[in-house]
Amino acid sequence: MSKILAATCVASVVTAEGVPVPIAEIFSAGIASSEGLLIMQDGNAYYITSNATDIEATLDGVSDAITSLTATIAQLITTFGSFAAAMTGPTTAPPPTLAAELAVLTAKSAELTATKATLELLKAGLK
Amino acid sequence: MRVDCLHGYFIFTETKSGQISDFVSQTGLSLVKKDTYYTFEFCENAKNYSLAGLPYLGVPAVETFEGNIWDVFEANAFVYDFVLGIVRPIISVVQKTSISLAGNKYVANGLILPGSITDDGQRVTGYSAWYSRDIKTWNYTAVYYV
Numbered sequence: 001m002s003k004i005l006a007a008t009c010v011a012s013v014v015t016a017e018g019v020p021v022p023i024a025e026i027f028s029a030g031i032a033s034s035e036g037l038l039i040m041q042d043g044n045a046y047y048i049t050s051n052a053t054d055i056e057a058t059l060d061g062v063s064d065a066i067t068s069l070t071a072t073i074a075q076l077i078t079t080f081g082s083f084a085a086a087m088t089g090p091t092t093a094p095p096p097t098l099a100a101e102l103a104v105l106t107a108k109s110a111e112l113t114a115t116k117a118t119l120e121l122l123k124a125g126l127k
Numbered sequence: 128m129r130v131d132c133l134h135g136y137f138i139f140t141e142t143k144s145g146q147i148s149d150f151v152s153q154t155g156l157s158l159v160k161k162d163t164y165y166t167f168e169f170c171e172n173a174k175n176y177s178l179a180g181l182p183y184l185g186v187p188a189v190e191t192f193e194g195n196i197w198d199v200f201e202a203n204a205f206v207y208d209f210v211l212g213i214v215r216p217i218i219s220v221v222q223k224t225s226i227s228l229a230g231n232k233y234v235a236n237g238l239i240l241p242g243s244i245t246d247d248g249q250r251v252t253g254y255s256a257w258y259s260r261d262i263k264t265w266n267y268t269a270v271y272y273v
Contacts, residue, residue, distance in 0.1 A: 003176040003193045019180040023191050040176050040193035043202065 007038035007047055014038060014047045021045055032125040057122050065115045072108040079105065128260075132253045133197035135206025135217060135241040136173070139165040149260060154238075156209055169212055170196070177203055184214040206241035206252075217242040217250065217273075224251065226270055233267035249273070 007016040007024075014024035016038045024038060028049040036049035079101040086095030128146035131138040139158055141147050147158055147165055157168035166173075170184065173196045177188035183203060192202035200206065206217045220242025226235045243251050249272040256267045 001175070001194070005176075017178055017181055019178050021178060021191055023179075040191070042194055042198075043190070043192050045191055045193075 002039055002041040005038045005040070007036055009034050009036060009047055009049060014045075021047075058119070061115060061119045061122060065112065065119075068108065068111045068115055072105070072112065075101075075104050075108055128258045129255070130238070130258065130265075131255050132239070132241050133195075134201035134253055135214075136170060136197040136200045137166050137207060137209070138197075141165070146258070146260070150258065153263070167207055167209055169214070170207055173199070175199060186214050186216070201252075208240060208242070209238070210240060215242075217252070220244075220250075226251075226267070233270055235265065235267060238265055239267070239270070245272075 005016045007014055007021070009015075009026060009028075010033045012026060014021045014026065016024075021038060023043075024045040024047045026047045026049075028034070028036075028047075028051075034049040034053070036047055039046045039048065082097050082101060083095055086097070128142060128150060129140045131140075139147065139150070150156070151158055158165040159168045159171045161171060173184055175196055176193040177183045177190060177199050179188050179191045181188055183199070183205070184207075186203075186205060188203050190202040192199055194202070200214075204217045205214050206220065207213075208215050208220065210222075220240065222240045222243040223246070224235055224239050224243035225246050226233050226239070238256075239251055239254060241251055241253060245251065251270060252273055253271040254267050255269045256265045258265055
């Protein structure tokens with residue numbers, strides 16, 4: 001027999017029904033604030049966080065990364081199309097739009113780097 | 128009627144119909160049905176767990192514990208005081224009681240208040256008893272001490 005209560009964990013302090021439960025053993029990283037379940041059995045208590053928000057944030061991050069990658073590929077297609085359109089004569093000079101196109105690609109690369117950093121932060125703050 | 132006082136929590140079991148109503152009318156103490164037995168009305172909503180610091184039947188629990196209600200009583204060292212109608216720490220009970228051996232059973236003056244202290248200084252934590260309706264006497268088959 002056991003009892004399961006809704007609980008929260010903030011700074012590794014588990015709280016249920018408004019009181020801290022210092023004997024609760026935290027079965028997760030316990031770094032970030034979380035909501036979860038307190039499972040009581042005899043004189044023991046265990047806290048299990050809900051991983052739903054962790055997973056949700058991870059999927060959001062991955063989704064953002066895919067969006068950014070798609071946009072980058074689309075930009076590459078546009079850029080090379082622009083190059084091809086500009087290569088109409090015997091000239092070897094770069095097309096006049098090159099600098100602007102490269103700036104866009106650099107920005108897209110920076111977005112991907114930022115998304116990666118966000119995912120790393122999420123990993124470090126797992127509940 | 129049989130009564131089991133387990134760590135200060137009471138379980139009344141009717142062996143013949145009408146015993147509960149007789150007990151209530153004779154003592155003025157209210158009993159309620161809980162699961163398969165009767166208990167004092169005050170303990171009707173006793174939970175099978177306690178969280179240290181959170182009131183348990185009106186008294187701050189001292190232990191975080193899950194189990195049978197009587198186990199929760201034991202873990203927190205609580206007893207139900209049917210005289211005052213409250214749950215209280217067992218150590219706060221100063222009632223004296225005399226328990227004597229009579230043949231193959233023990234007898235006492237009425238229903239023993241859990242936590243009571245016997246003549247030889249032992250503190251009662253629980254017991255099993257039968258109520259003799261004819262002679263209005265509680266016959267104790269077992270008495271448990273701290």
